Amino acid sequence: MKKNFVIPILIVFAVVLFLGCTQPPVIPPVTPGTGVANSGTFLLAVKDKAPDSSLLGSVTLTISSVSIHSQSGDSWIVLSNETKEFDLLELQDVQAFLAGKDLNAGNYNQIRFSIEKVLVDYNGTTQEAKLPSSVLRLNVQIEIDANKTSVAILDFDLNKSLHVTGNGKIIMLPVIKIVSEKDVNAEVQGQNIVKISRHGTVTDDSEIGTDLEGNNGPDKQVGQEKELEIDSAGKIKEKQNSGNNNNSGNGNYSNGNIPAEGRLVATIKDKALKEGRLDIANLRELNITIDSITIHRPDSSDANTDSWTELLSGEKTINLLAFQDSEALLADMNLAVGNFTQLRLGIKEAVAVIDSNTEDQNTETYDVKIPSGKLRLTSKIIVDANKTSYFNLDFDLNKSLHVTGNNQIIMKPVIKLVSKRNVEVQEHDSNSVSVEGGIKEQESETEFDENGNSSS
Numbered sequence: 001m002k003k004n005f006v007i008p009i010l011i012v013f014a015v016v017l018f019l020g021c022t023q024p025p026v027i028p029p030v031t032p033g034t035g036v037a038n039s040g041t042f043l044l045a046v047k048d049k050a051p052d053s054s055l056l057g058s059v060t061l062t063i064s065s066v067s068i069h070s071q072s073g074d075s076w077i078v079l080s081n082e083t084k085e086f087d088l089l090e091l092q093d094v095q096a097f098l099a100g101k102d103l104n105a106g107n108y109n110q111i112r113f114s115i116e117k118v119l120v121d122y123n124g125t126t127q128e129a130k131l132p133s134s135v136l137r138l139n140v141q142i143e144i145d146a147n148k149t150s151v152a153i154l155d156f157d158l159n160k161s162l163h164v165t166g167n168g169k170i171i172m173l174p175v176i177k178i179v180s181e182k183d184v185n186a187e188v189q190g191q192n193i194v195k196i197s198r199h200g201t202v203t204d205d206s207e208i209g210t211d212l213e214g215n216n217g218p219d220k221q222v223g224q225e226k227e228l229e230i231d232s233a234g235k236i237k238e239k240q241n242s243g244n245n246n247n248s249g250n251g252n253y254s255n256g257n258i259p260a261e262g263r264l265v266a267t268i269k270d271k272a273l274k275e276g277r278l279d280i281a282n283l284r285e286l287n288i289t290i291d292s293i294t295i296h297r298p299d300s301s302d303a304n305t306d307s308w309t310e311l312l313s314g315e316k317t318i319n320l321l322a323f324q325d326s327e328a329l330l331a332d333m334n335l336a337v338g339n340f341t342q343l344r345l346g347i348k349e350a351v352a353v354i355d356s357n358t359e360d361q362n363t364e365t366y367d368v369k370i371p372s373g374k375l376r377l378t379s380k381i382i383v384d385a386n387k388t389s390y391f392n393l394d395f396d397l398n399k400s401l402h403v404t405g406n407n408q409i410i411m412k413p414v415i416k417l418v419s420k421r422n423v424e425v426q427e428h429d430s431n432s433v434s435v436e437g438g439i440k441e442q443e444s445e446t447e448f449d450e451n452g453n454s455s456s
Contacts, residue, residue, distance in 0.1 A: 038104065038105050038146050039103060039144075039146065040102065040147060040148045040150060041101075041102055041150070042100060042102075042108075042150050043099075043186055044066065044068075044098045044151075044154070045095035045096060045098055045152070046095070046098050046154050047092070047094065047095045047156070048156050048158060049158070049159070050092045051089070051162075052159050055123045055440060056089060056120070056162075058087050059088045059118065059119075060087050060119040060120075061085070061086045061088055061118050061156075062083065062084070062085050062118070063086070063114065063116065064081075065080065065081050065113060066080045067111070067113070068103070068108050068111055068142070069108060069109055069110040070104070070108055071106070072106045073104070077103065079099035079101050080099035083116065084098065088156050088158060095193065096192055096193060098154070105145055105146040106143075107141070107142070107143055108140075108142040108143075109141060110137060110140065111137075111140055111154075113136055114136075115131060115135075116134070118131065122170055123440050127169070127170055129162070129172040130230055131214070132211070132212055132236050133213075135214075138178060138216060139208070139217070140204050141180060142204070143203045145183060148182065148183050149184050149185070149186050150180070150184065150203075151181050151184050151186050151194065151196060152179070152180040152181075154177075155179070159224075160175035160224065161174050161175045163222070163224070163228050165227075165228055165239075166439070167439075171230070173210040173212070173221075173222050174209075174210045174216075175209045177205075177206070178204055178205070179202065179205050180202070180203045180204035181203065182203055183201055184198060184199055184200040185197045206218060208220070209222065212228075212236050212237060224339070225298070225339050227239045227384075261334045261336055262334065262335060262386060262387050262388065263334055263383075263388040263389065265329070265332050265388060265389070265390045265423075265425050265433065265435070266311055266392075266393075267328060267391075267435070268318060268320070268323065268394075269320070269392060269394050270320035270323055271324070271394055271395065271397070271416070272324040273321070273397060273398060282354050282355035283321070283352060283401075284353045285322075285351075285352070285353035286320045286321055286350065286352055286368075286401070287320075287350065288320055288349075288350045288395075289315055289317040289349045290312065290315065290316050290317075290318070290345065290347055291314075292310070292345070293311040293330060293343070294310050295343050295344075295379065295381060296342035297309065297338050298339070308344075309335060311330070311333065312331050318431075320395055320397065321397075326434065327392060327433055328431055328432060329433050330393075332425075336383070337384055337385045338382075339381070340381040340383070342377070343376070343377045343379040343381070343391075344375065344377075345393065345415075347370050347371070347375070349367070350370050351365055351368060352401075352409050354366065366409050368401070368410070371412075371413065372451065373452050374452070376454065377417055379442065381419045381441070382419070383421075384421055387422050388422070388423050388424070389420065389423065390419065390421075390423045391442075393416075394415065394417075394418065395414070396415070410450055412447070414445065415445070415446055415448075416443065417443075417445075417446065418443050419440070420435070420439060420440050420441060422438050423438030424438075
């Protein structure tokens with residue numbers, strides 16, 4: 001019986017071997033996230049290009065879901081359904097982890113994510129930004145290689161994305177630079193930061209904008225020269241200026257239409273001197289003579305609209321120390337509506353009056369060495385139809401004036417430029433005004449050297 005028992009077992013074992021050699025093994029399909037063969041790792045991160053505006057306190061972006069589209073399989077794969085918040089202003093030097101997964105090796109051509117809301121702290125007030133659509137669809141070339149890592153970085157450009165309406169509402173039309181790389185060394189470190197230790201092959205490097213309808217693409221960006229508004233139905237649209245004109249805010253007019261005008265007031269003041277900050281003792285007056293102020297309207301193509309507009313003709317001499325608590329009037333005129341992005345300031349001379357240490361005279365006068373040529377400042381001055389706009393040049397003499405070893409006084413101007421629109425101007429006399437209300441468009445400080453070159 002022992003012999004009869006062994007033979008059947010051998011026969012069964014032989015049959016199994018025969019069948020195994022004649023039929024190929026069944027390989028289960030690769031499922032994203034399993035880390036099995038023929039898959040690679042994909043990481044998606046968010047960062048922010050540093051904005052120019054000092055009025056932004058925070059921009060908090062809430063994303064609720066992220067998906068990626070497989071080009072070969074024509075299917076959508078969910079990368080994350082977790083709601084995440086990012087203060088973009090904190091992501092200027094780091095890349096925050098948004099989503100990641102092991103994916104089948106192959107090509108992917110679109111990322112789609114839902115924005116739940118965007119909260120913007122602008123000029124000390126927090127409000128929810130208006131979006132044309134809660135879904136962003138970004139066409140991008142992403143390649144996943146087996147057993148390797150690919151990374152895509154979404155770099156939000158707030159300078160191009162955020163728009164402020166005439167009544168202070170915030171609109172966000174996202175402009176995002178996408179850089180995609182394959183075969184990189186990268187990992188997600190503490191605090192959900194994506195760290196790339198070795199870069200790989202770039203598969204995409206493009207900038208995608210958003211139009212007023214929420215469509216995304218490289219040609220969908222809405223320029224900052226466009227003046228936007230939110231209508232009664234909550235729809236974002238380009239504002240139509242009053243009057244019979246087709247001005248779009250860039251100085252271009254056609255068909256002989258007369259451009260609408262607005263009022264622009266320019267002033268100058270001095271940041272209050274602080275004891276111990278100024279290296280000139282007993283300064284009584286600082287008289288500055290300005291002989292030119294011009295502002296530039298970009299992309300002007302109308303023969304009747306000069307791209308540079310002169311605001312000051314002649315000269316004005318102002319004792320800055322007399323205007324620490326008020327503002328001296330530099331210019332007041334009507335201009336065609338539009339945006340002005342550059343300002344040039346000409347300083348003819350500056351004279352310091354200092355209390356004398358001698359008994360035979362009370363004061364001494366010193367010529368101050370000033371920069372040659374015109375000072376150039378980047379500006380955001382917006383003139384609206386039938387309204388008053390304003391900008392102020394605030395000199396910081398604490399930082400601007402310096403004394404050399406041979407007692408020569410040098411001015412390296414430090415100027416804060418503040419611009420507002422829709423303000424009310426109160427005239428106190430022919431030389432002094434005060435400004436109330438309005439919407440602040442710019443508050444930026446520029447430093448110059450003794451040659452007039454900007455260093456910030």
